[in-house]
Amino acid sequence: MKEQKYIHDALVTDSFPNGMFRVRLENNDRVLGYISGKIRRNFIRILPGDKVKIEVSPYDSTKGRIIYRYEKTDDKDWRDDWDSKDKTDSKD
Template sequence: MAKDDLVSIDGKVSDMSGGGVYFITLDNGVDIRARLCGKMKKFRIKVVVGDRVTVGLSPYDPTHGLITHRFKA
């Protein structure tokens, strides 16, 4: 699925797990799992617990997503 097809939703990182998996609490209260997108890995953008992020969700599987942007604090 292309990145243009994803639904973008803002949320907050609530927990980190091994293997680059982040647990995100979305603004609507739903908890999901997410990973970093390729550009964030390439440029070594760090995401820690408490950061506000934008998550791209697939319309077919809304239980996990792709972190596409980290907001500056």
């Protein structure tokens, strides 16, 4: 039986060589993400600031595979939501 992977929505913060990215999850954990084969094969560009879906293994929660890049919407900038989460969480 295959192990269950955790799927999170995340924000790409940094870009590294060879399809590696620093990704911030919804719960503000930082993960090293790498591009899945389908994304690489279809030449989908991922840049810092993009919202992605990432699959994290329960055995190693420091790395994950980027499996989907969300479309950018013009009506509302979702990056503002992520930044406002940081401001509200840092009231400690």
